[in-house]
Amino acid sequence: MSGLTHLERLEAESIHIIREVAAECRNPVMLYSIGKDSSVLLHLAMKAFYPSLPPFPIMHVDTTWKFREMIEFRDRLAKDLGLDMIVHINQEGVEQGIGPFSHGSAVHTDVMKTQALKQALSKYQFDAAFGGARRDEEKSRAKERIFSFRDANHRWDPKNQRPELWRTYNNRIHKGESMRVFPLSNWTELDVWQYIYREDIPIVPLYRAKVRPVVERDGALIMVDDDRFDLKPGEVIQEKRVRFRTLGCYPLTGAVESDAETLPEIIEEMLLSTTSERQGRVIDQDHGASMEQKKQEGYF
Amino acid sequence: MNIYANFKMDEVDDTSEKFDQFLHEQENKGFMRLLTCGSVDDGKSTLIGRLLYDSKMVFEDQLSALERDSKKVGTTGEALDLALLVDGLAAEREQGITIDVAYRFFATDQRKFIIADTPGHEQYTRNMATGASTADLAIILIDARRGVLTQTKRHSFIVSLLGIKHVVVAINKMDLVDYSEEVYEEIQKAYLDFAETLGFSTIGFIPMSALNGDNVLNQSETMGWYTGKPLMEYFNTLDIDAGDDTRPFRMPVQWVNRPNLNFRGYSGTIASGTIKVGDEIVALPSSRTSKVAKIVTFDGEFDSAHTEQAVTITLEDEIDISRGDVLAAVQNRPTVTNAVAADLIWMDEQAMALNHPYLIRLENKTVPGRVTAIDYKVDINNLQQLAGGDDLALNEVARVQLALTDRIAFDPYELSRSMGCFVVIDRMTNKTIAGGMIRASLDTASNVHWQALDVDKQARASAKHQKPAVLWFTGFSGSGKSTIANLVEKKLHARGNHTYILDGDNVRHGLNKDLGFTDEDRIENIRRVSEVANLMTDAGLIVLSCFISPFRQERQAAREVCGETPFIEVFVDTPFDTCEQRDPKGLYQKARAGEIKNFTGMDSPYEPPENPEVRLQTPGHTPEEVADMVIRYLDDNGFLSP
Numbered sequence: 030m031s032g033l034t035h036l037e038r039l040e041a042e043s044i045h046i047i048r049e050v051a052a053e054c055r056n057p058v059m060l061y062s063i064g065k066d067s068s069v070l071l072h073l074a075m076k077a078f079y080p081s082l083p084p085f086p087i088m089h090v091d092t093t094w095k096f097r098e099m100i101e102f103r104d105r106l107a108k109d110l111g112l113d114m115i116v117h118i119n120q121e122g123v124e125q126g127i128g129p130f131s132h133g134s135a136v137h138t139d140v141m142k143t144q145a146l147k148q149a150l151s152k153y154q155f156d157a158a159f160g161g162a163r164r165d166e167e168k169s170r171a172k173e174r175i176f177s178f179r180d181a182n183h184r185w186d187p188k189n190q191r192p193e194l195w196r197t198y199n200n201r202i203h204k205g206e207s208m209r210v211f212p213l214s215n216w217t218e219l220d221v222w223q224y225i226y227r228e229d230i231p232i233v234p235l236y237r238a239k240v241r242p243v244v245e246r247d248g249a250l251i252m253v254d255d256d257r258f259d260l261k262p263g264e265v266i267q268e269k270r271v272r273f274r275t276l277g278c279y280p281l282t283g284a285v286e287s288d289a290e291t292l293p294e295i296i297e298e299m300l301l302s303t304t305s306e307r308q309g310r311v312i313d314q315d316h317g318a319s320m321e322q323k324k325q326e327g328y329f
Numbered sequence: 330m331n332i333y334a335n336f337k338m339d340e341v342d343d344t345s346e347k348f349d350q351f352l353h354e355q356e357n358k359g360f361m362r363l364l365t366c367g368s369v370d371d372g373k374s375t376l377i378g379r380l381l382y383d384s385k386m387v388f389e390d391q392l393s394a395l396e397r398d399s400k401k402v403g404t405t406g407e408a409l410d411l412a413l414l415v416d417g418l419a420a421e422r423e424q425g426i427t428i429d430v431a432y433r434f435f436a437t438d439q440r441k442f443i444i445a446d447t448p449g450h451e452q453y454t455r456n457m458a459t460g461a462s463t464a465d466l467a468i469i470l471i472d473a474r475r476g477v478l479t480q481t482k483r484h485s486f487i488v489s490l491l492g493i494k495h496v497v498v499a500i501n502k503m504d505l506v507d508y509s510e511e512v513y514e515e516i517q518k519a520y521l522d523f524a525e526t527l528g529f530s531t532i533g534f535i536p537m538s539a540l541n542g543d544n545v546l547n548q549s550e551t552m553g554w555y556t557g558k559p560l561m562e563y564f565n566t567l568d569i570d571a572g573d574d575t576r577p578f579r580m581p582v583q584w585v586n587r588p589n590l591n592f593r594g595y596s597g598t599i600a601s602g603t604i605k606v607g608d609e610i611v612a613l614p615s616s617r618t619s620k621v622a623k624i625v626t627f628d629g630e631f632d633s634a635h636t637e638q639a640v641t642i643t644l645e646d647e648i649d650i651s652r653g654d655v656l657a658a659v660q661n662r663p664t665v666t667n668a669v670a671a672d673l674i675w676m677d678e679q680a681m682a683l684n685h686p687y688l689i690r691l692e693n694k695t696v697p698g699r700v701t702a703i704d705y706k707v708d709i710n711n712l713q714q715l716a717g718g719d720d721l722a723l724n725e726v727a728r729v730q731l732a733l734t735d736r737i738a739f740d741p742y743e744l745s746r747s748m749g750c751f752v753v754i755d756r757m758t759n760k761t762i763a764g765g766m767i768r769a770s771l772d773t774a775s776n777v778h779w780q781a782l783d784v785d786k787q788a789r790a791s792a793k794h795q796k797p798a799v800l801w802f803t804g805f806s807g808s809g810k811s812t813i814a815n816l817v818e819k820k821l822h823a824r825g826n827h828t829y830i831l832d833g834d835n836v837r838h839g840l841n842k843d844l845g846f847t848d849e850d851r852i853e854n855i856r857r858v859s860e861v862a863n864l865m866t867d868a869g870l871i872v873l874s875c876f877i878s879p880f881r882q883e884r885q886a887a888r889e890v891c892g893e894t895p896f897i898e899v900f901v902d903t904p905f906d907t908c909e910q911r912d913p914k915g916l917y918q919k920a921r922a923g924e925i926k927n928f929t930g931m932d933s934p935y936e937p938p939e940n941p942e943v944r945l946q947t948p949g950h951t952p953e954e955v956a957d958m959v960i961r962y963l964d965d966n967g968f969l970s971p
Contacts, residue, residue, distance in 0.1 A: 032574060033637050035360035035441040044639035045598045048583045052652050052693075075332060077639070078596070079627040081588035110332055164432045171431040191761040192455050192676050194462035195750045196598075197690045201759040204940060215443055217434045223355055231336035293352065 043212040044077040053200045054157040057085045063099040064276045066161035072230045088115040092141035094278035102233045119145035129280040130259040147183045157208040165217045175214045181205035226292045238272040238287040249283030359440040364460045366484035367470025376539035383546040384435040430460045439565045454724040455676035461491035465569045469498045473506045477519040483709045489527035497533040504538040510554045574636045577661035578602030581693035582654045594641040600747035605633040609659040612650045613738035619644040653694030655738040663738040666770040677762035681721035688754040697889045698733040742766035789869035797866035802875045804901030807908040810875040816956035832875040846927045859887035866894045879929045881936040900941035905930045
């Protein structure tokens with residue numbers, strides 16, 4: 030233990046991991062989801078290589094159902110930072126008209142997110158992909174390695190993970206195999222918010238409370254972000270002061286009623302909150318081990 | 330550096346002083362990593378669940394999931410089964426055991442904690458070692474009914490082996506021994522008796538009931554005789570500062586930062602010590618010295634930097650430093666050597682074999698190496714030293730001698746984890762198969778630091794106006810390796826390049842005349858050839874090597890011996906039948922007649938390259954055409970431009 034504070038230690042550890050990948054992997058990519066964890070991850074990459082830019086591209090897998098404000102934010106940030114941003118969309122899915130309203134959350138997520146990600150990784154032959162996942166998010170994530178091996182089918186085998194000791198990360202793979210790398214593994218949700226606050230990192234305005242048009246559906250508040258929203262009989266669009274604790278496809282992301290506009294207010298609200306952050310995501314609630322199954326299938 | 334000028338946030342994020350103060354306190358918390366050791370039966374998951382629950386890390390939705398799961402698979406009747414908060418993977422939840430390393434988070438007002446939760450079964454020694462490698466404090470769980478068991482000793486030994494200095498013994502399930510002070514004292518005495526030799530700096534003992542929460546967060550009311558701290562307070566107040574910052578400066582170089590011609594920095598995480606602008610440093614293993622010009626970070630230039638900080642350092646002189654080197658204090662240098670004594674924990678089903686080529690992964694560098702001897706094994710159940718033997722099975726621990734093909738800079742593990750740790754990687758499967766702790770150098774000359782040679786490889790190569798490289802021709806006997814290599818050499822010579830061919834004719838009669846054609850001898854043959862090729866490229870030459878070199882692993886080893894020198898594997902892909910028809914030296918005929926044993930393609934295997942840089946399909950082409958393909962590859966890839 031040194032004189033650094035826990036945030037400084039977390040930052041240094043993440044930078045170390047990001048540099049290892051840049052130095053050792055042939056063709057890495059940073060996956061960017063536009064959410065707050067991605068914002069932190071990208072910020073750490075900017076810091077890790079300064080005065081150079083990150084020596085790898087940034088990639089967003091766009092399901093075509095993200096909030097409009099997310100896409101605007103993404104494009105502006107990539108331009109301002111001078112980054113090489115790849116946007117990948119599963120065109121087959123688009124041609125088949127796959128969407129959360131018509132096909133349900135499971136099919137939509139599988140085709141437009143999981144399959145799209147695999148497609149993109151294969152297309153560009155990336156041998157390592159950074160993700161912003163944290164071990165505190167969900168029980169099965171707690172066992173994930175920082176350097177997480179994926180076979181040629183992008184599958185994760187939780188029973189056959191490489192031991193990971195010290196900072197001696199083993200990134201060796203055969204052709205076709207790949208690594209997922211999680212530099213934020215040891216961060217908690219509170220750490221992420223504190224760091225955003227300390228470093229003045231921009232976040233999508235959807236995290237801040239504002240009056241927005243929402244519909245109550247299955248106990249969740251879903252925002253009407255564009256005219257693709259399929260309003261069901263009896264459903265009413267209401268103007269409510271809401272914000273989002275997590276961001277994804279707008280039809281699958283529940284808002285919470287809130288007055289928290291500023292970062293300190295958001296952090297305060299988070300500290301007083303009694304529900305965990307992923308509750309806003311519809312896909313995690315199916316049954317006990319659903320996230321683990323998704324990961325084995327190649328979901329990030 | 331403000332990179333977000335267009336995202337105006339300041340005005341919206343003004344805050345009240347009160348909350349600012351709170352955030353500031355949060356930011357300045359200390360940090361500690363814990364390891365829990367114990368078996369399922371000791372109530373380990375329950376203790377961790379209790380720590381999370383009592384420190385309010387459990388959210389309402391998780392709690393309702395817990396209530397649901399407790400009813401379905403719980404083992405605590407009507408009460409919440411806190412262990413279910415912790416046991417993550419579906420497979421193990423069904424088996425009722427944890428099977429891997431999981432990391433959990435909680436915080437108090439003073440510190441933030443990460444717990445590595447590892448299972449206690451013997452076959453999972455590797456998981457415990459994994460968790461222990463980064464921990465500051467170990468919690469050893471003992472079931473009060475059962476006392477100090479073999480597993481307790483095993484866990485404590487691994488904890489000590491991995492360099493954890495602080496241990497707290499949690500004597501759990503006191504509720505099942507009537508909260509007896511006598512039982513507590515007996516266990517304390519038994520533990521101290523055996524732990525004497527393990528070298529811990531502090532050992533604490535806390536009687537508790539994780540199930541009921543006694544002495545976890547709050548002082549137990551039922552055990553008034555215990556006047557020490559409850560566990561959480563123990564965590565909060567233990568002084569674990571290892572003083573790394575006062576040790577000599579070390580920074581393993583991770584990445585050379587070169588955004589443009591005017592900036593050359595070395596990025597890395599400081600393993601120990603402090604560095605200031607103007608300090609004299611030495612780069613190892615080259616032994617070149619310089620002074621720190623700047624300490625560059627995104628947040629501005631620093632005057633000094635400390636242990637654990639990730640920084641970029643620029644130097645006053647242009648000296649050749651690359652990833653894998655270590656920057657160190659000039660007056661107090663790490664040891665530089667290519668042979669070490671180390672403790673090894675074997676983590677793979679496939680046993681370790683003496684002299685088998687492995688990869689040794691240090692914090693910033695991978696070096697090929699072999700275990701040349703096992704000094705002794707340790708019975709982790711009673712800490713007895715056992716005779717060495719020549720293999721090491723899963724979960725066995727041994728003191729070994731390790732020979733490396735490259736020199737490394739290290740500090741003994743007990744002084745610096747970063748500078749003394751390594752893992753072993755299998756070349757073929759890429760699995761991590763062992764963890765190791767360097768204890769000492771075996772090379773008596775290792776503390777004599779090499780005089781940095783001013784005429785280096787680059788200088789010699791530039792005198793020849795060429796880039797050194799190895800062209801490694803592989804293929805069956807009679808496939809045309811030597812014919813093609815001779816033509817390539819002529820063409821290179823005509824262009825003014827300085828080349829040399831290594832083949833059986835000039836190596837087998839002299840350097841390697843003691844070697845035959847068994848697998849072992851073939852491996853040694855290729856090993857020597859690769860070392861010679863490496864020396865020749867160091868002299869600035871372009872080397873063409875022509876050997877059947879049938880084994881993938883040996884070709885890979887040759888590539889690694891050559892380090893950063895371009896290594897171009899040329900697969901002369903002539904089918905076996907064609908080679909046998911050609912039979913230029915009559916060898917196939919002799920082999921068919923049984924006069925030659927171990928003939929590649931007949932009774933000895935050939936493993937074709939999977940991704941050769943150049944593949945030459947010779948049938949249908951003249952040797953001249955094929956040689957031109959090689960030259961074209963070299964041209965296209967810039968090897969022949971000076």
